[in-house]
Amino acid sequence: MKPVKVGLLGLGTVGTGVVRIVEGHQEDLRSQVGSPIVIEKVLVQNKDKARSISIDASKLTEDVADIIYNPDIDVVVEVMGGIEHTKQHILEALSRGKHVVTANKDLMALHGQEILAKAAENRCDVFYEASVAGGIPIIRTLIEGFSSDRITKIMGIVNGTTNYILTKMSQEGASYLDVLKEAQQLGYAEADPTSDVEGLDAARKMTILARLGFRAEFALEDVSVQGISGVSKEDILYAKRLGYEVKLLGIAERSDDQIAVSVQPTMVKQSHPIASVNGVFNAVYVHGEAVGETMFYGAGAGELPTATSIVADLVAVVKNLKIGVNGLQDVASYKETKLKTDEQISSKYFLLLHVDDKAGVLARITQVFAEYEVSLESVLQQPNPHNPEAEIIVITHDANKAAMNKVLQAFDSLEVIRKVKSIYRVEG
Amino acid sequence: MKPVKVGLLGLGTVGTGVVRIVEGHQEDLRSQVGSPIVIEKVLVQNKDKARSISIDASKLTEDVADIIYNPDIDVVVEVMGGIEHTKQHILEALSRGKHVVTANKDLMALHGQEILAKAAENRCDVFYEASVAGGIPIIRTLIEGFSSDRITKIMGIVNGTTNYILTKMSQEGASYLDVLKEAQQLGYAEADPTSDVEGLDAARKMTILARLGFRAEFALEDVSVQGISGVSKEDILYAKRLGYEVKLLGIAERSDDQIAVSVQPTMVKQSHPIASVNGVFNAVYVHGEAVGETMFYGAGAGELPTATSIVADLVAVVKNLKIGVNGLQDVASYKETKLKTDEQISSKYFLLLHVDDKAGVLARITQVFAEYEVSLESVLQQPNPHNPEAEIIVITHDANKAAMNKVLQAFDSLEVIRKVKSIYRVEG
Numbered sequence: 001m002k003p004v005k006v007g008l009l010g011l012g013t014v015g016t017g018v019v020r021i022v023e024g025h026q027e028d029l030r031s032q033v034g035s036p037i038v039i040e041k042v043l044v045q046n047k048d049k050a051r052s053i054s055i056d057a058s059k060l061t062e063d064v065a066d067i068i069y070n071p072d073i074d075v076v077v078e079v080m081g082g083i084e085h086t087k088q089h090i091l092e093a094l095s096r097g098k099h100v101v102t103a104n105k106d107l108m109a110l111h112g113q114e115i116l117a118k119a120a121e122n123r124c125d126v127f128y129e130a131s132v133a134g135g136i137p138i139i140r141t142l143i144e145g146f147s148s149d150r151i152t153k154i155m156g157i158v159n160g161t162t163n164y165i166l167t168k169m170s171q172e173g174a175s176y177l178d179v180l181k182e183a184q185q186l187g188y189a190e191a192d193p194t195s196d197v198e199g200l201d202a203a204r205k206m207t208i209l210a211r212l213g214f215r216a217e218f219a220l221e222d223v224s225v226q227g228i229s230g231v232s233k234e235d236i237l238y239a240k241r242l243g244y245e246v247k248l249l250g251i252a253e254r255s256d257d258q259i260a261v262s263v264q265p266t267m268v269k270q271s272h273p274i275a276s277v278n279g280v281f282n283a284v285y286v287h288g289e290a291v292g293e294t295m296f297y298g299a300g301a302g303e304l305p306t307a308t309s310i311v312a313d314l315v316a317v318v319k320n321l322k323i324g325v326n327g328l329q330d331v332a333s334y335k336e337t338k339l340k341t342d343e344q345i346s347s348k349y350f351l352l353l354h355v356d357d358k359a360g361v362l363a364r365i366t367q368v369f370a371e372y373e374v375s376l377e378s379v380l381q382q383p384n385p386h387n388p389e390a391e392i393i394v395i396t397h398d399a400n401k402a403a404m405n406k407v408l409q410a411f412d413s414l415e416v417i418r419k420v421k422s423i424y425r426v427e428g
Numbered sequence: 429m430k431p432v433k434v435g436l437l438g439l440g441t442v443g444t445g446v447v448r449i450v451e452g453h454q455e456d457l458r459s460q461v462g463s464p465i466v467i468e469k470v471l472v473q474n475k476d477k478a479r480s481i482s483i484d485a486s487k488l489t490e491d492v493a494d495i496i497y498n499p500d501i502d503v504v505v506e507v508m509g510g511i512e513h514t515k516q517h518i519l520e521a522l523s524r525g526k527h528v529v530t531a532n533k534d535l536m537a538l539h540g541q542e543i544l545a546k547a548a549e550n551r552c553d554v555f556y557e558a559s560v561a562g563g564i565p566i567i568r569t570l571i572e573g574f575s576s577d578r579i580t581k582i583m584g585i586v587n588g589t590t591n592y593i594l595t596k597m598s599q600e601g602a603s604y605l606d607v608l609k610e611a612q613q614l615g616y617a618e619a620d621p622t623s624d625v626e627g628l629d630a631a632r633k634m635t636i637l638a639r640l641g642f643r644a645e646f647a648l649e650d651v652s653v654q655g656i657s658g659v660s661k662e663d664i665l666y667a668k669r670l671g672y673e674v675k676l677l678g679i680a681e682r683s684d685d686q687i688a689v690s691v692q693p694t695m696v697k698q699s700h701p702i703a704s705v706n707g708v709f710n711a712v713y714v715h716g717e718a719v720g721e722t723m724f725y726g727a728g729a730g731e732l733p734t735a736t737s738i739v740a741d742l743v744a745v746v747k748n749l750k751i752g753v754n755g756l757q758d759v760a761s762y763k764e765t766k767l768k769t770d771e772q773i774s775s776k777y778f779l780l781l782h783v784d785d786k787a788g789v790l791a792r793i794t795q796v797f798a799e800y801e802v803s804l805e806s807v808l809q810q811p812n813p814h815n816p817e818a819e820i821i822v823i824t825h826d827a828n829k830a831a832m833n834k835v836l837q838a839f840d841s842l843e844v845i846r847k848v849k850s851i852y853r854v855e856g
Contacts (some may be wrong), residue, residue: 021576021718031643032575089686129573132698135719137573144572145565148739149462215459273725276704281721290449290732291837293709297701298722309718309739311576321755 001037001045001326004318007067007098008042008081009089011060011351014103015042016053016224017307018077019224021316025270029311033318041197043080049118055080068093075317078402079104079311087111094126095116099326100314103130103306107218109204124326125320127313133158133282133307136298136314142212142286149288150212154252155427158205160280160300161196162228162248163190166265167278170245175233181325182197188280200265209284210261214254216335218261238352238393239267245275249427253340260340262425267350269428348377348426349396349404354419357383357390361416365392368410374399389418395426429464432746433497435526436470437517438508442531442558443470443733446505450742457739469495479720482492489697491669496521501707503745505738515539520544522554527754528710529741530557531734537632537648540639541581543813551755555741560585560633562763563712563733564726565740570640570714577716579641581847582680583752583855586633588708588728589617589624589654590676591739594693595706598673599663604657616708627691634678637712638689641683646689650836654692663850666780667695668819673703677855681768688768697856724795775826776805776854777832781839782847785811785818793820796838804829823854 006022009013022029029037039059047060067073067088076093080086083106090100090107095118102108108115108128117296119126133156141152146268161183168179172269179198183189203223228248239246244267250259263287268275273295277283282300287293299305320326329426355361362381369376380393396404404423411417434450436443441725450457450465457465467487495501496517502661504521508514511534518528518535523546524848532534536543536556547554556723557567570579585591587612596607611617623629626701638646653812663796667674672695680689696703701723705711716719727733748754783789790809808821824832839845 017718025576025578026577028643029576136723137569138575142743145568145740146736147743148453148457149736150453150456211562217455273704276701288736290445291736292727292730292733294563294723294724294726296724299720300718304589306717308577308661308716310576312573315575316572319757323751323753325751328751 002320002335003036003038004033004075005038005040006314007070007073007076008039009064009067009076009078009086011033011042011044011051012079012140014079014306014310015304016051018079018310019053019055019150021307021311023027023398025311029315033315034322037314037318040073041070043067044301059425062204064089068096068098073098074321075314077102077314078104078332079310081106083107084112087115090115091118092122094122094124097122097124099317100127101310101317103310104128105204105208109207112208113217114208121262121325125326127316127318128208128305129313130309132208132426133284134299135302135308136296136300137283137309138284138296139212143208144292146286149290151286151288152208152251152254153287154209155274155285156206156209156250157274157277157281157283158250158300159196159202159245161203161281161283163277164188164218164280164396165197166231166246167233167250169231169233170236170240173233173237175227187381197229200223202250202263206252206261206263209250210252210259211334212251213244213286214259216259216337218259218303218337219254222337222339224262224264228265230323231265232422235352235424239350239367242393242395243270244268244350244426245270246275246424247274249274251427253345257335258338258340259346263408264425266425266427272428275428299403304386337339342405343400345401346398348398350422350424350426351394351420352422353392353394354384354387354389354421355392355418356416356418357388358416361390362392364416368407368414369394369396371410372406374403374407429750431464431748432503432507433463433466433467433468433501434503434742435491436467436496436508437471437478437495437504437514439472441731442734442738444479445731446738447481447483448523448594449732449735449739452685453721453739457743461743463746463748465742467502468497471495477628496524496526501526503527503529503742504776504841505742506532507738509534512536513540517700518543519546522550522552523548525552525714526631527553528555529744529745530554531634531738532556533629533636537635540636545853548755548835553745553754555634555744558734558737560636562727562729563736564657564710564724565737566637566712566713566724567640569724570637574641574714574716574719577718579684579714579716581715582634582637582641583702583713584630584634584637584678585675585705585711586678586728587624587630587676587708588710589621590630591705591710592616592708594656594659594664594674594676595659596856597659598668601661602667603661604659625657627653630678630691631678634680634689637678638680638687639640639762641680641714644687644765646687650689651765654693656693659693659776659849662778663852667778670821670823671698672696672854673698674776674852675702677702679855681773683772684762686766686768686772687847688773692853694855696718696855700856701819703781703856732801745828769846770833771828773829774826776826778850778852778854779822779848780850781820781822781845782812782815782817782849783817783820784844786844790820792842792844796835796842797822799823799838800831802833802835804832817840
């Protein structure tokens with residue numbers, strides 16, 4: 001079989017990793033797919049920039065047309081990022097019969113359905129394993145490994161930056177801002193960390209996982225998102241004292257064909273397997289009706305882990321080329337989504353209340369919970385040594401979100417409550 | 429597309445699960461593969477036996493010929509177990525163009541290469557995801573997810589019975605025999621537990637994983653195997669005190685294209701992700717040159733988790749049928765194996781020695797280690813309150829197996845050592 005020619009869009013960290021793996025593992029790859037895989041052209045911003053890998057200068061181009069309109073190129077690997085322009089490039093490539101491998105979660109979360117439709121129309125493959133949880137083959141696992149099961153819940157630690165920050169806060173008792181600054185210095189957080197710390201990056205990845213896991217259409221704007229910038233070191237201390245860790249969890253749930261997807265800091269019981277996923281590692285926990293509990297753990301980002309997933313996708317494209325079945329494997333029809341209402345979204349909650357330190361306060365508060373039929377798992381009242389007010393910690397039994405919202409509204413007008421200091425979803 | 433017809437060999441626990449999932453998820457399956465999947469015939473030992481599922485009596489047969497020679501049947505699902513007879517049935521089915529899904533680790537470990545060759549010859553699929561770690565799609569992950577990487581190490585907790593026993597011993601300080609008896613009463617261990625507790629079951633599974641992970645031929649008899657019947661509650665206590673758990677680990681390692689596979693009770697550092705895999709759960713830890721550390725966790729056995737993997741394989745067969753590519757996907761050539769010599773197998777070791785309680789003993793012992801160039805990470809000497817002898821605990825740095833064997837030989841003739849009480853490989 002003649003060599004398979006790849007056009008690479010982007011030569012940043014991940015692009016460099018792709019070149020390293022394709023060139024370094026050439027013999028292993030050829031023994032698997034029966035033909036050489038050649039990086040034919042690489043789109044860069046500046047051809048003259050110094051690089052950490054040696055690459056033939058004639059392969060570099062600053063013009064995307066040299067790749068997407070190049071008749072020699074079989075597969076386009078997109079690792080340049082960006083949304084609107086990149087989408088146009090990918091659609092152009094597909095309409096010229098080129099297969100696409102992308103690591104672009106933003107693009108797939110926002111325009112995945114359009115891109116996949118264009119691919120099917122042109123009998124092309126589009127694979128995107130690297131877009132979620134870099135080194136963990138979770139997309140394959142959802143599509144193939146659990147094809148026979150009905151997945152009811154996916155919980156993911158899918159953002160390494162926030163998991164690094166929360167792990168450091170938990171292990172060192174440090175504050176959010178101090179750890180963020182350190183993470184920026186180490187290169188684990190961007191100069192503008194908004195997309196990570198406010199949960200947007202995680203929301204995009206959860207959109208992709210929810211679509212695949214539930215085989216349902218699902219839009220990014222339907223994810224309810226809350227980031228970690230409000231997590232205090234005191235919250236983490238309380239959590240640990242009660243046997244929990246605070247994690248930024250993406251949670252996608254389905255019951256009776258209704259779906260809810262959210263991203264929020266969550267208290268996770270320390271005995272739950274996802275509670276001990278630390279540092280920049282990612283993990284995706286999947287619960288299926290038949291298979292029960294499973295979890296997949298690994299590096300979420302980084303040059304080589306992400307490139308591993310991209311090149312595995314490339315191998316899949318080439319295997320399909322060999323047997324002539326590109327663009328034919330996904331025959332699943334996707335269901336239309338019904339979103340869960342707040343009445344249908346149920347979980348436990350942790351609340352930390354600052355209240356007047358006087359008789360009858362607890363009775364007033366528990367009465368409010370009872371009124372909205374939120375039952376309580378545990379209640380702890382203690383004086384606060386630094387304040388004239390007392391602290392009350394409540395962990396509820398499963399309660400629906402609508403009822404909890406009503407409880408919080410009622411607390412607003414309850415003068416014995418000075419402040420609802422913290423509220424967290426609880427899992428495990 | 430016309431219905432795909434399945435012949436099921438065996439209707440025990442897992443077979444029952446397959447019927448439940450195929451029938452219960454009929455609509456979901458049809459939306460994925462585009463045609464109904466029908467269980468056409470089921471081989472049972474006794475047609476008149478009472479069963480926990482209702483199944484049309486006309487589908488049951490006591491004659492395997494009704495399935496393997498039945499021209500209506502497209503796919504044979506084998507969940508009856510057994511080796512020689514079962515192999516003949518499967519080879520017959522393949523030579524008649526029937527695809528095969530099997531959960532039979534014994535068969536695949538011993539005769540996998542012959543069966544896969546027969547399948548290729550007849551352009552048939554043989555899938556066996558359920559043969560290792562029931563509900564965890566680890567076989568797909570090794571073949572596809574890490575196709576681009578060079579896997580250097582696979583460590584697996586792949587036997588639920590032994591992990592249940594070791595977890596109970598660790599959590600309750602109970603003895604091996606007491607927990608084994610309890611596991612037998614609960615149905616977690618067989619009346620004759622040899623295959624599980626002596627590591628044979630794990631060895632078969634590791635043979636399959638090593639072949640796939642290293643893309644190399646590898647024979648069951650080349651696995652070095654030690655079971656858990658010699659693990660004492662004292663060993664587990666010492667391990668915990670030093671920050672380790674004792675797990676029955678299958679370890680497959682490769683470097684410079686040389687391979688070693690072993691199964692043995694191993695002390696695993698508590699901070700290692702595999703150390704907290706408890707009870708009947710399974711996990712497979714995979715280290716790749718590029719991807720780094722990953723781990724896959726889930727149920728290792730049970731009716732529905734195992735059936736999930738079998739039906740996922742069935743879905744893969746039917747998707748291949750639809751696009752006409754059965755038997756074409758595995759184009760990898762397998763390397764011949766070179767086994768590591770004892771000089772090339774390296775790990776840390778834990779030793780517990782009972783020694784004479786007198787001056788100069790420690791010097792004599794450390795001299796032996798030095799002589800064979802085994803360097804020590806930590807040494808702890810303490811009096812034993814129950815004995816006139818003292819105890820010495822040693823943890824070595826990485827040492828090769830040949831050197832350690834020489835150390836143990838030298839200890840044999842060292843009269844100050846009364847007994848080498850325990851020796852464990854150490855990981856993490």
